[in-house]
Amino acid sequence: MDPAAHPADGTLSEERPSPPAEGAPAGERTTGRLARLDPATAALVLLVVTGVVVRVGLWWQNRAFWRDELALVQSLDAYSVPELLGPLSDAQSAPPGWLLLVRATTWVLGTGEQSYRLVALVSGCAALAAIAVLACRLVRHRWAALVPLLLLATLSQLVFYTAQTKQYASDVLLVTALLLLGLDMLGDRTARTDQRASDRAEDGDESRSDQRNDSDHPGRSDHPGRSERRRGWRRLGPRLGRWRLSRWHVWYFALAVLPWFSHAAMLTAPFLAGWVALVQLWRREVGVARLAARLALPAASVLGAALHARHLTGQVSDLTTYWAGFMGPREADLGQWLDWHRFVFADFAHHVLGFPTPWGWLLVVAGFAAAARRRPATAILLVLPLLAAYTVGVLGFYPFGRRLALFCVPGLLVLPGVLVETVAAGVARWARRWVKPPGLAAGVAGATAAAVVVAGCFTSPARLTHDLEYLYGVDDYRSALTFVAEKWQEGDVLLVGGGDRAAVRVYGPRLGVPTDRAFRALPSPDTTERDRCPLPQVLATAPRIWLVTGDVVPIYQGVPSRYALVAPLLSRFHVVWHHVRGRVTVQAVMPGGAAERRPARCLVYAPVGKAGDPAYPRGLPAW
Numbered sequence: 001m002d003p004a005a006h007p008a009d010g011t012l013s014e015e016r017p018s019p020p021a022e023g024a025p026a027g028e029r030t031t032g033r034l035a036r037l038d039p040a041t042a043a044l045v046l047l048v049v050t051g052v053v054v055r056v057g058l059w060w061q062n063r064a065f066w067r068d069e070l071a072l073v074q075s076l077d078a079y080s081v082p083e084l085l086g087p088l089s090d091a092q093s094a095p096p097g098w099l100l101l102v103r104a105t106t107w108v109l110g111t112g113e114q115s116y117r118l119v120a121l122v123s124g125c126a127a128l129a130a131i132a133v134l135a136c137r138l139v140r141h142r143w144a145a146l147v148p149l150l151l152l153a154t155l156s157q158l159v160f161y162t163a164q165t166k167q168y169a170s171d172v173l174l175v176t177a178l179l180l181l182g183l184d185m186l187g188d189r190t191a192r193t194d195q196r197a198s199d200r201a202e203d204g205d206e207s208r209s210d211q212r213n214d215s216d217h218p219g220r221s222d223h224p225g226r227s228e229r230r231r232g233w234r235r236l237g238p239r240l241g242r243w244r245l246s247r248w249h250v251w252y253f254a255l256a257v258l259p260w261f262s263h264a265a266m267l268t269a270p271f272l273a274g275w276v277a278l279v280q281l282w283r284r285e286v287g288v289a290r291l292a293a294r295l296a297l298p299a300a301s302v303l304g305a306a307l308h309a310r311h312l313t314g315q316v317s318d319l320t321t322y323w324a325g326f327m328g329p330r331e332a333d334l335g336q337w338l339d340w341h342r343f344v345f346a347d348f349a350h351h352v353l354g355f356p357t358p359w360g361w362l363l364v365v366a367g368f369a370a371a372a373r374r375r376p377a378t379a380i381l382l383v384l385p386l387l388a389a390y391t392v393g394v395l396g397f398y399p400f401g402r403r404l405a406l407f408c409v410p411g412l413l414v415l416p417g418v419l420v421e422t423v424a425a426g427v428a429r430w431a432r433r434w435v436k437p438p439g440l441a442a443g444v445a446g447a448t449a450a451a452v453v454v455a456g457c458f459t460s461p462a463r464l465t466h467d468l469e470y471l472y473g474v475d476d477y478r479s480a481l482t483f484v485a486e487k488w489q490e491g492d493v494l495l496v497g498g499g500d501r502a503a504v505r506v507y508g509p510r511l512g513v514p515t516d517r518a519f520r521a522l523p524s525p526d527t528t529e530r531d532r533c534p535l536p537q538v539l540a541t542a543p544r545i546w547l548v549t550g551d552v553v554p555i556y557q558g559v560p561s562r563y564a565l566v567a568p569l570l571s572r573f574h575v576v577w578h579h580v581r582g583r584v585t586v587q588a589v590m591p592g593g594a595a596e597r598r599p600a601r602c603l604v605y606a607p608v609g610k611a612g613d614p615a616y617p618r619g620l621p622a623w
Contacts, residue, residue: 040142044132044149051128051153058468059121062113064582066480067552069600070502073116074611076102076165077273089611090502091322093303093313096166097261113509116165124169127410128152130176134268137183138371138378144421145201145500147450148414154459155354156467157403167190167422168406171264173243175385175407178258178265178272179252182381235496248294251276252520259305263408264385266305267392271384272299279377323399330396338368343399344393352405353412354459363453367415369423382411394428396578416426416453419619423449475550476582477503478511483581484546485511487588493542496608497561498615499553500584504608521565522616523555533568533602534622545573547587556601562587 044453070530071090074098084099090581102119105168109115135145150160161168196609255273273295280286286294326344349355353364358404371379393400424446431441437448481503486493494517496504501520508515519539539545548564557566567574569589577588604619 002045007549036550038142040146043146044136044142044374047149047153048132048548049147050356052125054154054464055121055124055128055159055162056160056278059114061163063473064115064367064476065116065165065503065506066473066475067351067499067502069116069383069473070477070506073504076106076503078611083612087480087546088312089613090142090615093263093309094167095259095261095263096308097257098170098609100167101261102165113165117163117504119168120162120164120169123173124158127162127169127173128553129156130173130180131410131414134180134183134410134416135588137180138382138414139417139421141421141424144417144424144446145414147417147420147453150454151354151413151416151457151459152409154461154464155409156459156464157351157354157406157473158409159464160468160472161403163236167405171262171407174258174262174265175268176410178254178268179381179385179411181247181379182272182276184247185251186279186381187296208286225231252294252298255295256301259302262407263309263398264301266309266397267354268385268392268407269298269302269390270388271388272381275377275381275384300518323401323404325403326393326399326404327396328394347401348405351402353457355457357456360457363419363456367419369415370553371418373422374418376482382415385411400510413457416457420446420449420453474583475552477548477550477584478507479582480548480584481507481511481513483579483586484548485513488513488546489544491543492517493539493545495539495545495547495565496520497549497553497555497565498522499561500549501608502549502611505611515608518610519620521555521603521605522619524604527556527601529599531599531602532571533600534619535569535572536605537623538568538620539605539606540572543590544576545589547589550584553605559601561585562602564601564603567597568602570594570597570600 033512047094071087072092072094074089075084075091075092079102081103084103085096098119102116106115109118128149132145132149135148136142139145158169158172235241255269260270274315277291277295280291282290290318296374326347329340332340345361346358349360351359353360355361368379368383371382389398389405389408391398392398398404424442427445428442494504496518498520504513504515504518510543517538520535547562549561549565551562553561555561566589568589571593572590572591574594575587575593576590577586579586606617606619609617
């Protein structure tokens with residue numbers, strides 16, 4: 001590594017301009033980036049394309065909506081635009097901007113599974129490219145950016161939620177965009193010499209401002225001047241009179257708008273904006289009054305988005321119950337607090353970061369230390385999404401874990417790449433005295449460090465395949481209800497468990513299952529086991545009853561739903577069909593008591609209804 005080509009102040013890697021071509025004007029230069037595609041860049045492109053292919057391949061499979069998707073799709077199917085901005089059915093919550101974007105997509109492309117998932121697909125693929133840019137911005141040698149891209153390309157939850165009607169892929173994209181914009185606001189970029197010359201001519205009087213080092217260390221006095229800061233980021237649009245779109249316009253616009261499209265951006269934006277503002281004040285780049293004026297609109301917008309989200313989730317009691325393990329324990333002693341931290345960070349390492357062992361956190365911490373030694377402000381910026389998720393989790397506002405914390409991944413997994421490059425650079429400095437050429441020792445050290453990181457953190461294709469087939473989205477109600485629709489006869493009745501009602505609401509109209517003949521079973525307040533349970537007339541007189549249920553959401557705790565659903569019927573009906581399709585159990589019963597039956601806990605029965613109906617409606621009268 002040539003130290004002259006890579007400044008010691010930690011600025012980003014930029015190819016040195018090539019000499020002007022013979023006969024070319026003095027101001028025209030051909031950079032190395034345009035002249036050739038180096039192997040590291042080619043490998044980065046290949047990794048991004050591979051990750052995109054994996055995600056598009058999963059989307060192209062056109063898998064059935066699974067349980068969590070169905071709970072959200074039923075509202076997207078049935079609600080009007082104003083209703084989408086209010087409480088959603090079945091304890092669901094999603095940012096309003098994202099919901100409207102999905103609705104607009106389905107208006108244009110239809111209501112098929114792939115149409116509903118297109119926003120997530122585009123977001124997931126764009127997030128992969130944005131993370132590649134983020135990784136390149138944080139290292140001096142592009143080959144080091146291969147490490148985080150390799151870790152992210154096959155990360156199970158990131159791949160899965162890129163092809164699902166959920167907002168988590170958009171969370172990753174928008175938080176990554178905020179990190180990139182935050183880096184620009186910190187001045188974390190080195191302008192090219194030839195760009196400086198042209199920009200100086202454009203900026204006129206502003207070019208006479210101080211031009212100082214772009215270092216983002218808050219304690220250094222050599223902060224960038226105004227013209228240097230403006231030249232550190234290309235213009236996004238043409239000049240409109242005397243007004244030109246600058247990076248701070250984009251930064252504050254993103255802070256104001258993105259929280260309405262992503263809960264993760266809503267949680268992260270105050271932390272990122274506060275840190276960037278603190279650094280700018282430390283460097284004296286902007287005055288307090290001007291900074292307050294610029295932050296007023298974003299602050300009001302984030303507060304509005306937060307109050308809107310809090311209002312909606314506050315009406316969902318199931319949210320706190322389901323995610324109780326990922327929210328800070330209330331009135332707990334020190335031992336319980338330590339146990340909670342041990343659990344959430346171990347679970348975070350395995351399910352969010354994809355590490356085989358929680359010891360993978362050591363690589364992240366070491367990467368943070370290496371990044372902080374180069375650029376403290378940048379290193380802190382990268383971990384602020386994690387700090388935001390942890391803070392709201394401890395306070396009990398938002399769960400700290402699993403898919404809800406995926407937005408922390410980009411900032412954390414780029415740190416091992418910085419660590420690998422730091423190890424290689426340290427070996428290179430040592431090897432200059434003892435090894436000739438020193439680049440060989442640095443290359444071996446870098447490859448070894450990368451191998452250690454990948455071995456400890458990489459999600460193998462075998463594990464990815466296993467997770468997609470057996471862990472995520474495996475309940476296929478489409479196959480089960482398609483079979484029922486094909487065998488449906490006049491007078492048949494469909495009976496499902498309480499957690500399966502969204503599947504009937506979504507797939508019933510699509511597949512031709514009469515939803516007015518669909519009913520749901522609810523637990524009875526009287527849990528006494530009986531030989532003969534009361535039934536409503538529509539069930540007691542049915543010539544055939546189809547039972548469709550998954551076991552993920554039980555009717556009675558400790559009892560599989562497939563048994564809890566059929567057991568009260570066996571005094572009057574017997575099973576004529578039992579099959580599992582797409583990990584969803586399909587049973588058919590016909591009149592005539594079963595030869596072998598035992599007392600069972602009775603159930604309450606109610607129509608499946610439509611999206612937005614009460615979770616626990618009044619049951620049908622017994623016959």
